[in-house]
Amino acid sequence: MLHGYLMMQMAWGVMSPSTVHGIAKAAMTDIAAAKRGCELPKLAKLASVSEGKFLWRTLCTIMSKESSLPEALDVTMPYKGGNQKASVLLPHEYFADMYEDAKAWATSILPVSTKLPEFWESMQNHPAMQDHPIKERRGWKDICVALGLHGDEVPIAGAGKIWRRSSLAFSWFSILANAAARGTLDVMICIWGVFEKFVKEGTMQTFWSVMKWSFECLLRGKWPHSDWRGIQYDPTSPEGHKAGRDLAGGYCGMLIQFAGDLDYNCKWLGLPRWSAAVSCCALCKATLRGNCSWMDMRPAADWIQTILSPTICAGSTCPLFQVPGLGTVCVARDYMHCMFLGWLQYLYGSVFYMIVYQLIEEEPLENLHEIWTFIKEYQSRDAEIMGLDQAMLVVWTKYMKATDAAHRRIRQLLDLNCTLASMLDEYSPRYGVMAVPEAVANKMQDNILRMGQLHVQLFEHFKTEGVQIFNLTSKTHFAIHSIVFARYIHPALVWC
Structure with missing residues (x-):
């Protein structure tokens, strides 16, 4: 029965060959365990769920009980068609949770702690590090984890086809975990996703405001006293009890790099249009033509002398650039x-x-x-x-x-x-x-x-x-x- 079902799902394009293969391998492992007398209560519970309009909610409830990860924050997000609840996975909460799991911490955040000072030594002359407030903290090179924020449109239906549908997906990652050649599923930690057609004025401002708050918590390395709107937590609430305590045993996280393609940087970070004839670059004052033309490739070209200071954000209104130390020099050119x-x-x-x-x-x-x-x-x-x-x-x-x-x-x-x-x-x-x-x-x-x-x-x-x-x-x-x-x-x- 399972074989026929899997092959049919692949034939219809519902499942990829790798997904079918993965399920088949997992099934054979469970069959072998059952032959040895092992029971499979979780699988039995999953199979016993009634299929209906509440199936998704039921499965999510089961999954939440089996996971120790923090629940997503429900944010009232303005969408076309009205305000809706959006579930946002907060970077500072996941950072703190992974610290409590040694394997997750070593896999996704900090594979080798002794690499931290080495990384910051290589970054010390980066324009973003000039007068960065983190440098006032004693021993910061040993406790500060460098982080990146990634955004891109991801095909979620009809991949490789002309009618494909994509979702704008945001995730964050530890640069040292990426350097350790960890797999994408271990390195990239999901935050939120949205279909562009639902985005309206205020949607991204709300999301970036939540991110600003979360990454500021990470930079301080402390649990916040207030939520992303600035509303103070009740001292008797679970959030109030944690307020001011260390997030991760003294470690903190610094967002130092934005990763994304040129279209993403322009549309969602509010940076200059890369194809513009004038003001096409957020890192320098290059133009298409004239004395500052980027087509002048001489070592002494005028545009090379105009790299912007770390405090300049090239007119962007993205709230994330209000995080201390963040500027357009943190936007990596992919x-x-x-x-x-x-x-x-x-x-x-x-x-x-x-x-x-x-x-x-x-x-x-x-x-x-x-x-x-x-x-x-x-x-x-x-x-x-x-x-x-x-x-x-x-x-x-x-x-x-x-x-x-x-x-x-x-x-x-x-x-x-x-x-x-x-x-x-x-x-x-x-x-x-x-x-x-x-x-x-x-x-x-x-x-x-x-x-x-x-x-x-x-x-x-x-x-x-x-x-x-x-x-x-x-x-x-x-x-x-x-x-x-x-x-x-x-x-x-x-x-x-």
Whole structure:
């Protein structure tokens, strides 16, 4: 019966193959336990629940009794169609609860406590740490856990299909747990989710106000005396009894990085539109054209000298930026989206175009098949854009005309890309590195700026020939920002 049910659910697309496989494995484990005489009371109780309109509520009640995690806070949230209760999982409550569970603390919050001072040493010159109030606290480097806040739209129905439906999901994470290469399910801790179509004026302001309160509690490391609205707790209430006590045995948490793509930063954090011709960047005063153009990739370019101070929030009205020490310099430029799914897509696509349409004389589709077969054989594994740097250099070298100056520039650009990828990999968090050493970071910054200069030259060269390749977008600019900040925190620690 179970086999038929699972296969039918997969055939209808209700369950993924991995979900079906996981349930089947769990079932076989329970069957083996039952054969040994073990009873399965929880499973029996689950199966005995009557299916009806209250099924969801009943299952949630059962689940809440089996879990020791804090209950969500019910917040009256303004939605289109009227105010509704929203369940928000508070970061400071989960931080405190996980401290009481040694395994959860080591898995999701602080794998190795001795890494804390090392991390803060690498961050000490980060613009966000200038005059940060935490530095006034004695021994703060040993007790303060660095945290990140992530937001993104997540497909929850019809994944991979044109009719898919996505929910805007928010979560928080410990940067040190992320550095320890913990799995996503262990690192990312859910806060709240919402469909964008229900968001109206006041929805996000309410949510961010709750987050401001929760992350301020984390920064103090103490249970609050009042709720997120500023209403004092009754001293005789459970909240009142805890007020002022340590959250987690003296540990506190500092929100130091925002992780999300450019669209998220603009729509939900209220930062400048990345594609704007003027004021496109919250980290500097770059523009599309003019003296401060981000297309000027020289080391002494004007925009590089205009990195904003940590107190400037570029006009954002997001209440979260009112948390002490938080500013737009805490907004990480997601290297995954900006470099691998941004800049390099334009670069690699242009290289493919030249090989397929200009350098091989056969039919374009045959040419594409030829070079793609070559790349897959060279990689000896599935080719993903993040790992294509060496393969692209080799395939271009194979087909390029060495006497052509533009071709030599392309090869130099691809070579610099390989060097940059190699340096990021050599000083990777998986080897215990939190930030790239200063000398290496300087080389990386020089490297990526030279890449940018070459790309601009190629864009202008082919533009004069009437060929629209080697285009650039502002994602190139934001990828450079990620590398500039790599001396403080490795890009891999904060990409989506």
